Amino acid sequence: MFEAIAFYLFAFLTIAMFYITVTTKQALYALTALAAGMIFISAFFFILGADFLGAIQIIVYTGAVMALYAFGMMFFDTTRDVKEKQGNKFIIVGLSTLAAILIVVIVAAPMLSENVIALYPVVEGVGNTQEVGLVLFTKYLIPFEVAAVMLLVAMIAGIVLAGKKMDLSLTMMSGAEIEEANEQKNKKVLS
Amino acid sequence: MEIGLNHYLILSTILFAIGLVGVMRRKNLLLLFFATEILLNSVNIAFAAISHYYGDLTGQMFAFFVIAIAASEVAVGLGLLIVWFKRHGNIDLDSMTSMRG
Numbered sequence: 554m555f556e557a558i559a560f561y562l563f564a565f566l567t568i569a570m571f572y573i574t575v576t577t578k579q580a581l582y583a584l585t586a587l588a589a590g591m592i593f594i595s596a597f598f599f600i601l602g603a604d605f606l607g608a609i610q611i612i613v614y615t616g617a618v619m620a621l622y623a624f625g626m627m628f629f630d631t632t633r634d635v636k637e638k639q640g641n642k643f644i645i646v647g648l649s650t651l652a653a654i655l656i657v658v659i660v661a662a663p664m665l666s667e668n669v670i671a672l673y674p675v676v677e678g679v680g681n682t683q684e685v686g687l688v689l690f691t692k693y694l695i696p697f698e699v700a701a702v703m704l705l706v707a708m709i710a711g712i713v714l715a716g717k718k719m720d721l722s723l724t725m726m727s728g729a730e731i732e733e734a735n736e737q738k739n740k741k742v743l744s
Numbered sequence: 745m746e747i748g749l750n751h752y753l754i755l756s757t758i759l760f761a762i763g764l765v766g767v768m769r770r771k772n773l774l775l776l777f778f779a780t781e782i783l784l785n786s787v788n789i790a791f792a793a794i795s796h797y798y799g800d801l802t803g804q805m806f807a808f809f810v811i812a813i814a815a816s817e818v819a820v821g822l823g824l825l826i827v828w829f830k831r832h833g834n835i836d837l838d839s840m841t842s843m844r845g
Contacts, residue, residue: 575766649764671800707816714823
C-alpha cells in the first residue's frame, strides 16, 4: 500500500520536474528542476531495494554532475531567454512516442519469452551494498577498471579543454620567467 | 494495489519520451545536455526495476556503468562547450555549421 503511494507520488513529481526541465525558457529553472528530478529518481532506487545505487545517484548526479553544470553555466549567458526551434510539433511528438515504444519492446521482448535466468542471483542474508561489491569485484572487474580509465581520460580531457594557458606552468618556471610573463600580461592590459 | 514491473517500465517510457522531446526541440546545447541526462536516467530506472523483479544484480551493474558514462560525458561535453563559447560567443545549435551537417 505504502509502496504504491510512494511510487505514484514520486512518479508524478519526477515527470513534472523533467517536464519543467524540457519546456522552461530559463536555463536556471531547468538546472534546478533537473537536480530535483534526479533526487526523486533515487527514491525509486530505494523503493526497489537498490540502496547503493540510490546513494550513488544522489552523490554523482546531484553532487557532481549538477555542480559541474552550475560551474559551467557561469561561463554562459544564462539570463537571456532560450530560443526554441520552430519545428512541426506533431512530427516531434510522434517520433518520440514511437522511439519510446520501441525501447520498451526491446527491453520487454526477452522477458516475454520466459527463459530469463538470473545469472548473478541475489545473495540471501547480506545487504545490498555487499551484494553489489561481490558481483562488481568478481564478475565485472574488467569493465569496472575500464570505466575507471575512461573517467581518467574524461578528467584529463576536461582539464585540457577548459583550462587556459596550459602551456605555461607556474611551478616549473623560475622567478624571472614568471615576472616576465606578468609584465607581458600587464602590457596587454594597458595597450 | 501491487506495483509491478510494468508500472516501472511505463514510467521509464514516459520519462524517455520527455527526454526525446527535449532533445528534438532544444536549440541551446546546454539544455540539450540536460535532456540527454533525462534519457540516461529513465533507462537507469528500467534497469533497476528489472534487476529487482528478477532477482538478478546485472541490471544494477549496468546502471552503475551508465552513471559512470554520464559523468564522463558531462566532463568532456562541458569542456568542449566552454571552448566553443569562448570562440563564438554563443552555444546555439544552428550556428554550428562548420561541418555542413
